[in-house]
Amino acid sequence: MPPLPKSKRPERLLVLLIVALATTASADAGEPVTVPFYPSAEAAAAAHCDGTLYPELCMSTLADIPDLHKKPLQDVICAAVNRTEDAVTAGASNCSAYLAERSLSPRDRLAITDCLELLSTTMDELRATTADLESPAARGPVARRATMDHVMTVLSAAITNQYTCLDGFAYQNGGRVRRYIKPILHRVSRMVSNSLAMAKKLPGASPETATEAAAAVPRQPFVGYGQMVKGFPRWVRPGDRRLLQAPAASIAADAVVAKDGSGDYTTVSAAVAAAPTNSKKRYVIHIKAGAYMENVEVGKKHVNLMFVGDGIGKTVIKASRNVVDGSTTFRSATVAVVGNSFLCRDLTIENAAGPSKHQAVALRVGADLSAFYRCSFVGYQDTLYAHSLRQFFRDCDVYGTVDFVFGNAAVVLQACNLYARRPLPNQSNIYTAQGREDPNQNTGISVHRCKVAAAADLASSPATTRTYLGRPWKQYSRTVFMQSELDSVVDPAGWLEWDGDFALDTLYYGEYMNTGAGAGTSGRVKWKGYHVITSAAEAGAFTVGNFIDGDVWLAGTSIPFTTGL
Numbered sequence: 293m294p295p296l297p298k299s300k301r302p303e304r305l306l307v308l309l310i311v312a313l314a315t316t317a318s319a320d321a322g323e324p325v326t327v328p329f330y331p332s333a334e335a336a337a338a339a340h341c342d343g344t345l346y347p348e349l350c351m352s353t354l355a356d357i358p359d360l361h362k363k364p365l366q367d368v369i370c371a372a373v374n375r376t377e378d379a380v381t382a383g384a385s386n387c388s389a390y391l392a393e394r395s396l397s398p399r400d401r402l403a404i405t406d407c408l409e410l411l412s413t414t415m416d417e418l419r420a421t422t423a424d425l426e427s428p429a430a431r432g433p434v435a436r437r438a439t440m441d442h443v444m445t446v447l448s449a450a451i452t453n454q455y456t457c458l459d460g461f462a463y464q465n466g467g468r469v470r471r472y473i474k475p476i477l478h479r480v481s482r483m484v485s486n487s488l489a490m491a492k493k494l495p496g497a498s499p500e501t502a503t504e505a506a507a508a509v510p511r512q513p514f515v516g517y518g519q520m521v522k523g524f525p526r527w528v529r530p531g532d533r534r535l536l537q538a539p540a541a542s543i544a545a546d547a548v549v550a551k552d553g554s555g556d557y558t559t560v561s562a563a564v565a566a567a568p569t570n571s572k573k574r575y576v577i578h579i580k581a582g583a584y585m586e587n588v589e590v591g592k593k594h595v596n597l598m599f600v601g602d603g604i605g606k607t608v609i610k611a612s613r614n615v616v617d618g619s620t621t622f623r624s625a626t627v628a629v630v631g632n633s634f635l636c637r638d639l640t641i642e643n644a645a646g647p648s649k650h651q652a653v654a655l656r657v658g659a660d661l662s663a664f665y666r667c668s669f670v671g672y673q674d675t676l677y678a679h680s681l682r683q684f685f686r687d688c689d690v691y692g693t694v695d696f697v698f699g700n701a702a703v704v705l706q707a708c709n710l711y712a713r714r715p716l717p718n719q720s721n722i723y724t725a726q727g728r729e730d731p732n733q734n735t736g737i738s739v740h741r742c743k744v745a746a747a748a749d750l751a752s753s754p755a756t757t758r759t760y761l762g763r764p765w766k767q768y769s770r771t772v773f774m775q776s777e778l779d780s781v782v783d784p785a786g787w788l789e790w791d792g793d794f795a796l797d798t799l800y801y802g803e804y805m806n807t808g809a810g811a812g813t814s815g816r817v818k819w820k821g822y823h824v825i826t827s828a829a830e831a832g833a834f835t836v837g838n839f840i841d842g843d844v845w846l847a848g849t850s851i852p853f854t855t856g857l
């Protein structure tokens with residue numbers, strides 16, 4: 293669907309405050325909490341809302357908080373988040389009321405059902421935010437960084453959910469329902485945006501000094517993503533890393549799926565349904581070789597789940613939902629994963645709808661701290677939906693045509709193969725379509741040490757199709773290709789517009805030390821937001837000075853690549 297119009301970013305408020313500090317003690321953290329002195333609640337609100345994208349909404353949200361000028365920023369954000377929860381409840385009520393309309397088409401009902409699920413997820417993420425900010429870790433130096441990483445991540449995801457809901461009405465006559473629910477969903481996303489902007493001011497939310505910023509750049513591709521250790525993010529715990537890399541025969545499964553009846557279940561869905569919920573321990577489901585024709589959903593209560601197949605092309609989960617036949621993009625996924633800390637290895641996930649069915653997702657992931665190893669994702673348009681939160685893909689293959697790696701997660705694809713297939717006549721191929729809506733979101737796509745090439749059906753006649761690295765699905769789209777091998781199938785321009793000059797000044801697209809016949813940058817686009825990264829000094833200018841007001845961008849420029857991100 294065409295991108296939503298950009299909201300004009302207001303000028304920053306200038307607030308004059310008396311330079312004095314009041315200090316209160318935090319009994320839980322055992323550390324003093326410093327509260328700036330504000331002469332009035334109005335002055336405090338103006339200071340807290342300085343730098344938000346929607347300052348008037350921010351001021352009205354904070355207006356009735358008792359003793360606002362005496363509260364530490366953590367408490368102010370918690371109060372703002374509580375008011376956002378009320379807006380989420382109102383949005384869910386609106387959707388539920390509309391769902392009762394008898395005149396709704398099946399597609400309308402499906403899209404509204406998606407919205408209700410996404411609003412429920414937003415509520416979970418807001419509650420996680422207040423739990424984090426009210427914890428002793430948020431006020432003490434020891435675990436502050438990890439706590440704030442989580443806060444930034446879940447607030448970024450909470451913004452994404454509302455836009456995903458609205459995107460679900462991108463079909464003929466879908467605008468009728470969209471107009472009804474759009475105002476309250478925009479209110480929710482903007483309230484979350486303001487909380488995210490305020491949260492960035494907290495200690496630990498971003499590097500606090502130039503030295504700390506410089507030290508942080510080589511360690512994490514996105515703020516909050518985490519350091520890379522032995523080829524995996526640090527949040528992939530050593531035990532999980534061993535599970536991902538160990539010989540399959542040595543992994544003890546908690547449940548076995550086999551089509552021939554030799555296991556505990558004959559379908560993957562049945563094994564997931566029987567798995568424990570809210571498990572503190574890793575639960576391993578071994579899916580034996582075979583083709584499993586089903587749609588699989590790993591819900592939010594199924595955390596710490598792991599799928600282990602018998603190999604790419606041997607264990608295959610396959611279905612064909614698509615938008616042409618009445619699905620939403622969100623609901624079309626052959627496998628959809630929402631339960632956090634999900635692991636997957638050695639299998640293929642395919643959406644077999646074909647290119648004529650347009651949006652048809654193979655894998656959708658909205659699970660935080662999820663990792664995929666030696667997997668293959670096969671489709672045409674919209675194959676891999678990296679929807680939200682933190683994700684990692686290693687040694688995986690992704691096949692598709694239009695926007696086939698897309699979404700608004702903080703996602704790293706490392707040592708993967710991205711294969712462009714033959715699309716419909718007169719279509720172009722686009723490897724990525726990143727969906728960052730807000731400049732404060734810690735999201736983006738990092739393609740590191742990957743192979744970017746044509747699949748066999750396109751390789752025989754690559755000149756018939758123009759193929760691009762990416763295009764800006766949303767206003768602040770952010771994607772970088774680093775030290776990857778770019779095949780000659782990549783168009784010399786490299787990147788494609790979405791709609792005229794939309795987002796060309798606000799996106800961030802970068803290329804760093806790529807090789808191959810398609811890696812030359814002399815013919816690349818001349819957009820303000822596109823950067824050929826050549827040095828750490830140049831990268832520093834782009835990431836802090838010229839990008840988004842001091843946000844530490846991708847570790848992409850001064851990365852010690854010999855040891856990974």
